[in-house]
Amino acid sequence: MRHLDQLQIKILLVEDDEDDFFLFEDLLADFQSIQFDLDWADTYEKGLQAVQRCQHDIYVFDFRLGKRTGLDLLEEVVALGFRLPIILLTGQEDRETDLAAMAAGATDYLVKGTITSALLERSIRYAINHTRTLVALQEREEQYDLVAQACNDGLWDWNVQTHEVYYSPRWAAIIGHGEQALGRSIEEWFDRIHPEDNERFRADLREHCQRETTAFECQYRIQHQDQTYRWVSSRGMAVFGPQGQVLRIAGSQTDLTHHIALYDYLTGLPSRALFLDQLQRTLKRTQRQRNYLFAILFLDCDRFKLINDSLGHAIGDRLLVEVAKRLTAALRPGDVIARLGGDEFAILLENIPELSLAEQVASRLNRELEQAFELEGHTVYISASIGIALNSDPSQQPEDLLRDADNAMYRAKALGKSRYVVFEDTMRDRVQALLKLETDLRAAITNKEFQLYYQPIVSLATQDIASLEALIRWHHPERGLIPPNDFIPIAEETGLILNIGEWVLQEACRQLWDWQQTRPDLPPLSISVNLSRKQFSQPGLGQQIQSTLSEAGIHARQLKLEITETTIMENETMASELVNQLRALGLQLQIDDFGTGYSSLSFLHSFPLDTLKIDRSFIEGLVSDSEKSEIVRTMITLAHNLGMTAIAEGVETQEQLRWLQTHHCDCVQGYFLSKPLPANQIETLLATPNGMFANQLMATPA
Ligand code: C2E
Ligand code: MG
Numbered sequence: 110m111r112h113l114d115q116l117q118i119k120i121l122l123v124e125d126d127e128d129d130f131f132l133f134e135d136l137l138a139d140f141q142s143i144q145f146d147l148d149w150a151d152t153y154e155k156g157l158q159a160v161q162r163c164q165h166d167i168y169v170f171d172f173r174l175g176k177r178t179g180l181d182l183l184e185e186v187v188a189l190g191f192r193l194p195i196i197l198l199t200g201q202e203d204r205e206t207d208l209a210a211m212a213a214g215a216t217d218y219l220v221k222g223t224i225t226s227a228l229l230e231r232s233i234r235y236a237i238n239h240t241r242t243l244v245a246l247q248e249r250e251e252q253y254d255l256v257a258q259a260c261n262d263g264l265w266d267w268n269v270q271t272h273e274v275y276y277s278p279r280w281a282a283i284i285g286h287g288e289q290a291l292g293r294s295i296e297e298w299f300d301r302i303h304p305e306d307n308e309r310f311r312a313d314l315r316e317h318c319q320r321e322t323t324a325f326e327c328q329y330r331i332q333h334q335d336q337t338y339r340w341v342s343s344r345g346m347a348v349f350g351p352q353g354q355v356l357r358i359a360g361s362q363t364d365l366t367h368h369i370a371l372y373d374y375l376t377g378l379p380s381r382a383l384f385l386d387q388l389q390r391t392l393k394r395t396q397r398q399r400n401y402l403f404a405i406l407f408l409d410c411d412r413f414k415l416i417n418d419s420l421g422h423a424i425g426d427r428l429l430v431e432v433a434k435r436l437t438a439a440l441r442p443g444d445v446i447a448r449l450g451g452d453e454f455a456i457l458l459e460n461i462p463e464l465s466l467a468e469q470v471a472s473r474l475n476r477e478l479e480q481a482f483e484l485e486g487h488t489v490y491i492s493a494s495i496g497i498a499l500n501s502d503p504s505q506q507p508e509d510l511l512r513d514a515d516n517a518m519y520r521a522k523a524l525g526k527s528r529y530v531v532f533e534d535t536m537r538d539r540v541q542a543l544l545k546l547e548t549d550l551r552a553a554i555t556n557k558e559f560q561l562y563y564q565p566i567v568s569l570a571t572q573d574i575a576s577l578e579a580l581i582r583w584h585h586p587e588r589g590l591i592p593p594n595d596f597i598p599i600a601e602e603t604g605l606i607l608n609i610g611e612w613v614l615q616e617a618c619r620q621l622w623d624w625q626q627t628r629p630d631l632p633p634l635s636i637s638v639n640l641s642r643k644q645f646s647q648p649g650l651g652q653q654i655q656s657t658l659s660e661a662g663i664h665a666r667q668l669k670l671e672i673t674e675t676t677i678m679e680n681e682t683m684a685s686e687l688v689n690q691l692r693a694l695g696l697q698l699q700i701d702d703f704g705t706g707y708s709s710l711s712f713l714h715s716f717p718l719d720t721l722k723i724d725r726s727f728i729e730g731l732v733s734d735s736e737k738s739e740i741v742r743t744m745i746t747l748a749h750n751l752g753m754t755a756i757a758e759g760v761e762t763q764e765q766l767r768w769l770q771t772h773h774c775d776c777v778q779g780y781f782l783s784k785p786l787p788a789n790q791i792e793t794l795l796a797t798p799n800g801m802f803a804n805q806l807m808a809t810p811a
């Protein structure tokens with residue numbers, strides 16, 4: 110097609126009426142700015158042949174063409190794939206065909222008898238221009254589609270003004286969707302972003318929209334139709350308006366499933382998949398070289414979660430990067446180190462002479478990690494629990510070896526962290542058992558297998574029950590009664606403790622209310638409930654307790670919370686705020702297991718709690734062990750000097766009780782007075798006239 114400016118155009122008129130042809134010619138004669146050659150086809154068939162030769166710039170079809178019509182011709186031409194500027198002429202009586210003509214692909218239509226020369230000239234100009242634009246656009250679209258298909262990336266185009274997003278078929282396919290199933294809203298995208306990546310994604314986008322980056326780029330996880338998350342990389346660029354406002358952002362999205370499988374995006378270290386792949390190769394070598402010894406170190410950072418939760422993900426990420434650097438620097442060049450996810454790393458030490466070398470490496474790694482990390486103005490300290498596994502038999506699978514090292518790492522954690530443990534076969538069974546316990550524990554909540562026992566805490570002054578400590582019991586369907594020490598640590602580790610703890614709190618309050626209603630004759634009671642480490646650091650704890658109390662109709666002064674000193678120490682910054690908040694509610698706070706942690710006197714000054722519970726380990730042997738009795742005496746004095754009461758835990762004998770009485774301990778708790786009992790037995794005890802513990806207490810001199 111030639112340019113309009115040259116305006117030497119060739120017109121084809123398909124018209125079966127000779128008079129009308131001359132009329133048309135007359136109209137053209139008056140054209141102002143277009144010079145033309147006019148060709149004439151006087152039948153439908155001749156018209157069709159001429160059109161297919163494509164020698165004209167503009168085609169004008171009359172509606173009436175013998176038995177057929179110009180509309181038929183138009184449709185046939187379009188069906189053959191021609192995109193041409195075609196004007197349809199209709200008679201006065203055929204007006205209703207206008208719409209059909211436009212729908213069929215005519216560029217314009219004109220009604221005979223109303224056509225002036227100027228109108229025709231304008232129409233021809235427009236038709237030629239319009240078609241040219243359309244063709245160009247279509248070619249662009251075809252190119253775009255071709256590129257899109259070839260590059261295997263999803264494409265997106267977000268019109269920020271209209272809030273509409275175009276997602277290409279490939280974009281939809283990456284997340285397992287058909288094109289149709291996906292709407293055009295931005296939520297289709299944002300709602301699928303992994304919660305942990307959401308903030309980072311938005312920050313990257315914001316930075317680009319504020320022109321802080323030249324392009325938007327983010328690697329993140331997006332939810333697939335099958336509910337799993339896939340790693341993708343998105344890139345894009347914004348188009349800015351005159352005021353700097355963002356008009357649209359468009360870009361591509363790449364499926365990283367295969368890239369990311371090999372490298373960790375944060376640290377750049379090999380990922381689990383690559384590590385296992387390497388391990389597989391090393392295992393093959395041991396089949397050829399019988400004495401080939403290698404070790405796997407499974408390393409998990411202690412306290413990482415704490416730092417991540419308190420200082421934020423950004424610092425957590427920085428820490429992981431720094432940890433990766435230090436570990437890499439502390440290894441030999443040939444050793445393989447990978448990030449398995451979270452704060453877990455795996456290391457492959459090839460070709461070592463003996464186990465002791467792996468142990469040396471583990472110690473060295475821990476020494477490196479124990480040096481302070483300076484992160485954006487924060488000084489943080491971590492350590493690592495490391496499990497070591499050696500290759501023992503060549504038929505082992507890479508996953509087995511890694512799991513052995515993982516199990517040994519767990520053992521290291523259990524032994525108090527910041528250490529290494531070498532894997533032994535017996536650990537396998539223990540881990541199996543733990544896994545089973547975890548599964549059962551999940552079911553226990555729904556199956557209501559928990560029960561609270563209550564142990565009296567007796568005031569030595571009044572000889573009455575000062576309070577009852579609620580202690581949880583688990584009725585396991587196969588294993589019978591399981592004591593809390595056997596499952597609370599696992600509940601902690603898995604987070605299940607939050608549900609369990611909430612239940613304990615509700616149940617204790619419910620029981621208290623129940624006793625108040627059914628037994629108004631009983632003295633006013635209070636209950637103490639143990640708070641786990643995780644519960645204590647859970648946001649919104651104050652509110653949760655408050656609403657539990659008001660739902661149960663229990664006064665805050667009837668509830669006491671027991672917190673171990675280690676729990677407070679570990680959360681020192683947030684602890685003081687929380688402690689104040691809980692005390693403001695009117696709750697009493699007690700330090701449990703006092704003496705087992707590492708708290709200093711200054712700590713007790715900054716956390717003025719209500720009660721100090723002296724740990725059972727000090728009461729045991731109290732009478733015979735002069736060192737212990739000295740410690741307990743100091744603890745009691747300390748409590749009193751700080752305005753706290755002292756409770757002795759684990760009182761089992763008459764002698765211990767007598768000693769505590771003599772040394773002005775306020776309250777005692779222990780088997781000597783009563784074991785923890787289910788609610789109904791506590792009722793019986795409470796109903797005993799003349800002081801329930803009179804026998805035990807009377808035998809001792811006042
Ligand atoms: P704890 O809070 O120090 O509770 C006292 C533990 O000492 C109880 O063990 C109790 O039965 C035991 N005890 C009391 N008097 C004596 C005695 O004279 N001799 C001996 N040998 N032991 C005595 P239990 O019930 O097995 O609970 C163990 C720990 O489990 C508790 O220590 C507490 O830390 C935790 N625990 C219990 N119930 C809960 C709960 O509902 N939530 C949380 N987070 N932890 C709980
Ligand atoms: Mg306790």
Ligand code: MG
Nearest residue numbers: 701702722758
């Ligand atoms: Mg205790």
